[in-house]
Amino acid sequence: MSSSEDRAVNAFREQIDGPIASYLSSCVHCGLCAHACLFYTETEDPRYTPINKVEPLRRVWKSEYTFFGKLASMLGLAKKVTDDLLKEWEPLIYDACTLCGRCSMVCPVGNDISYMIRKTREGMVAAGYAPDGLKGATQRAVTIGSPMGVKFPALQVQIHNVEKETGLRVPVDVHGADYMALLSSMEIMNFPEYIGALVKIFDKAGVSWTLCSEAFEATNSGMQIGSSDLEGELLQRVVDGAESLGVKYVISPECGHAYYALRWEGPNVLGKKYPFQVIHILELLDQLRLKGKLKVEDKVDEKLTFHDPCQIVRKGGVVEEPRSLLSLVASDFVEMEDAGVMNWCCGAGGGVSANERAQPLKLAAFKRKKSQLEALGVGTMVTACANCRINMEEGLEENNMQIEVIGLTETLADHLA
Amino acid sequence: MTSVEFLAWVRGPMFQIAVAIFVVGVVIRLIEIFALGRKADLSKPRGGETMPGIKTIVRRSIPDPGTFKRSPFTIVLGYLFHIGLFITILFFVPHIELFHDVLGLQWPGLPTPLVDAVAIISIFAMLAILANRLRNPVLRFLSNGEDYLVWAATLLPLVTGYFAFHRMLFPYQTMLGLHILSVEILLILFPFTKLMHFFTSFIARWYNGAAFGRRGVQS
Numbered sequence: 352m353s354s355s356e357d358r359a360v361n362a363f364r365e366q367i368d369g370p371i372a373s374y375l376s377s378c379v380h381c382g383l384c385a386h387a388c389l390f391y392t393e394t395e396d397p398r399y400t401p402i403n404k405v406e407p408l409r410r411v412w413k414s415e416y417t418f419f420g421k422l423a424s425m426l427g428l429a430k431k432v433t434d435d436l437l438k439e440w441e442p443l444i445y446d447a448c449t450l451c452g453r454c455s456m457v458c459p460v461g462n463d464i465s466y467m468i469r470k471t472r473e474g475m476v477a478a479g480y481a482p483d484g485l486k487g488a489t490q491r492a493v494t495i496g497s498p499m500g501v502k503f504p505a506l507q508v509q510i511h512n513v514e515k516e517t518g519l520r521v522p523v524d525v526h527g528a529d530y531m532a533l534l535s536s537m538e539i540m541n542f543p544e545y546i547g548a549l550v551k552i553f554d555k556a557g558v559s560w561t562l563c564s565e566a567f568e569a570t571n572s573g574m575q576i577g578s579s580d581l582e583g584e585l586l587q588r589v590v591d592g593a594e595s596l597g598v599k600y601v602i603s604p605e606c607g608h609a610y611y612a613l614r615w616e617g618p619n620v621l622g623k624k625y626p627f628q629v630i631h632i633l634e635l636l637d638q639l640r641l642k643g644k645l646k647v648e649d650k651v652d653e654k655l656t657f658h659d660p661c662q663i664v665r666k667g668g669v670v671e672e673p674r675s676l677l678s679l680v681a682s683d684f685v686e687m688e689d690a691g692v693m694n695w696c697c698g699a700g701g702g703v704s705a706n707e708r709a710q711p712l713k714l715a716a717f718k719r720k721k722s723q724l725e726a727l728g729v730g731t732m733v734t735a736c737a738n739c740r741i742n743m744e745e746g747l748e749e750n751n752m753q754i755e756v757i758g759l760t761e762t763l764a765d766h767l768a
Numbered sequence: 769m770t771s772v773e774f775l776a777w778v779r780g781p782m783f784q785i786a787v788a789i790f791v792v793g794v795v796i797r798l799i800e801i802f803a804l805g806r807k808a809d810l811s812k813p814r815g816g817e818t819m820p821g822i823k824t825i826v827r828r829s830i831p832d833p834g835t836f837k838r839s840p841f842t843i844v845l846g847y848l849f850h851i852g853l854f855i856t857i858l859f860f861v862p863h864i865e866l867f868h869d870v871l872g873l874q875w876p877g878l879p880t881p882l883v884d885a886v887a888i889i890s891i892f893a894m895l896a897i898l899a900n901r902l903r904n905p906v907l908r909f910l911s912n913g914e915d916y917l918v919w920a921a922t923l924l925p926l927v928t929g930y931f932a933f934h935r936m937l938f939p940y941q942t943m944l945g946l947h948i949l950s951v952e953i954l955l956i957l958f959p960f961t962k963l964m965h966f967f968t969s970f971i972a973r974w975y976n977g978a979a980f981g982r983r984g985v986q987s
Contacts, residue, residue, distance in 0.1 A: 367804065367976070367985075368804050368805065368807065369801050369802060369803075369804040369805045369971075370806060370972070370975035370976075371804075371981070372801040372804050373801050373968050373971040373972040373980055374976075376797065376801065376962075376964050376965070376968040376972075377962075377964070377965040377968040377971075378912040378962065378965070379962050380907070380911055380912075380962070380963050381842060381846065381907075382839070382841055382906040382907045382910055383831075383835055383841065383842060383843075384903065385906040386835060386838040386839050386906075387834075387835065391906070394840075395905070397905050397906045397909035397910070398909070399909075400906050400909065400910060402910070403909070403910065416800060417800060418796050418797075418800065418810065419793075419959070419960050455976060455980075455987065457831070457832055457834075457835045458828070458968075458976075459829075459846070460828070460833065460965050460968075460969035460972050460973070461824060461825070461969055461970075461972035461973030461974070461975070461976040461977070462827050462972055463972075463975065463976040463979055463980075464985075466979065468893065473810075490800075506914040508786075530846070548833065548865075560969060572805070615983060616810065616943050617807060618810035618811045618812075619807070619810050621809060622810070624801055624810050624811065624812075625812075625941055628812065629812075664987070665985060666908070666980075666983065667983060668815070668983040668984025670984075678945050687879055689834055692985055692986075692987075693832065693834060729900050735853040744964050755974050762900045
């Protein structure tokens with residue numbers, strides 16, 4: 352066994368638990384998960400069937416965690432995890448899966464397949480089988496502090512611009528504030544209007560908040576590449592920042608995977624509960640709405656729809672909040688087919704957007720969103736994830752579709768009373 | 769071996785061997801799952817686990833509309849043969865007598881002509897399932913030897929039972945012996961194959977529902 356095979360198998364062993372054993376024992380090869388996955392529906396390549404993507408993990412489970420599989424291994428009959436297998440599966444696991452979790456919603460025997468693919472990535476990255484683009488993003492996140500290489504001075508420039516534009520001060524490193532807001536690099540570099548929106552809304556609502564110069568990046572490439580160690584290292588910075596400022600809440604930005612890593616995986620990866628609560632910005636905005644602290648002076652009249660970011664809605668449970676907020680600010684809000692927890696992914700989450708090799712596949716997968724949008728005939732699509740947003744802008748441009756993509760938070764800020 | 773000796777053998781020692789392998793095997797497989805267990809989740813829950821878990825156990829028996837629209841054939845055939853097996857195994861009067869002898873439990877049966885019709889429907893559903901597996905690109909790609917073996921092992925008891933009841937192909941004693949043997953083969957294969965989903969899919973559905981429920985989503 353080569354050392355990389357060894358590392359993969361060891362990492363797979365650490366991931367196998369009761370749920371995985373029950374899932375792998377239950378699969379009857381019915382193939383229904385294929386039709387829940389946009390990488391299959393838009394390409395019709397059967398290799399993209401979700402359950403097929405966990406084959407490396409399945410082999411370790413079968414040969415080491417089942418009595419009869421162990422017998423087969425002793426007789427030399429078990430299928431082994433080889434470098435060839437890992438190499439062949441790498442594009443299936445990283446390019447053709449956004450961890451969107453749609454397959455986990457339809458499997459008739461109840462398999463949480465995206466949970467297993469997430470775990471399979473642990474073994475892949477341990478053995479070095481991960482896409483170069485995602486490796487680079489992760490390395491930048493660990494060494495520089497952001498997958499896009501954004502350092503605090505770059506954020507300071509944007510803060511300065513926002514302050515000039517709004518005439519409001521952006522609080523930084525305020526000890527004892529209630530909320531510490533995090534950002535994604537994509538927001539800092541491409542959508543700084545998000546920062547402006549926070550300042551305007553929080554100023555009106557009287558929210559005590561701050562940014563942290565030591566911990567402002569929310570995205571987590573460690574989670575996307577599937578390395579709990581690196582994921583934990585990035586999360587620890589947030590925990591340290593929040594503890595040093597003594598905040599009660601940490602606000603996840605609109606970014607989907609940032610929320611999932613911070614809210615659901617974080618305490619488990621770090622092995623301890625947080626001394627603060629994590630709240631998604633949409634949850635906080637909806638709380639402000641309910642308290643009457645978020646009021647709008649006018650509504651968007653144009654027909655618009657909402658794209659549900661997978662990690663916030665289906666896998667994050669923030670389902671009703673964006674709808675309540677939209678009904679506050681939009682007079683003609685229409686839902687896409689399959690909206691809500693069954694919505695289709697933008698096609699580039701889970702590290703796909705950082706992986707240049709996946710570019711053609713990502714654009715093929717966008718056909719699903721394209722047909723959802725064509726059925727509605729809208730001119731505007733609101734979303735709540737910077738990564739979904741930039742990917743959909745790219746897909747729309749590629750398909751010559753004249754649809755504007757906007758963030759929900761800034762839409763609210765633009766119409767504040 | 770005469771047909772009388774054969775029948776005595778499948779009803780006696782072979783039956784005991786098959787049931788023992790089935791019971792011990794299934795228990796080992798279930799212990800393997802439960803012994804692995806689950807680490808405590810340290811994230812702050814948004815919702816409960818128990819009720820969403822139970823709901824998912826029930827709900828996954830009914831496909832979501834989108835999935836049904838995309839794979840109606842697979843789903844209808846799946847229903848047909850699962851319900852067919854359920855009825856033929858549990859509501860054929862001679863089977864109920866066997867369960868009474870072995871387990872001491874008894875329940876009313878269904879009229880034999882009805883069970884007979886269900887058996888025929890199930891056999892045809894199984895044949896269509898094989899055709900679907902060979903024809904559908906995803907199913908053909910996913911399928912391995914085990915899938916075909918389990919398919920054959922599930923079909924055989926239906927076919928041999930039908931033949932035995934209608935006194936077809938072989939003398940009744942021989943056919944009945946073959947029918948019982950085919951069920952024993954199914955029981956022996958059970959713990960080694962995907963037939964285990966009969967038990968484990970309920971565990972899987974619970975884990976899935978609990979994991980999503982914790983995050984505030986009914987899966």
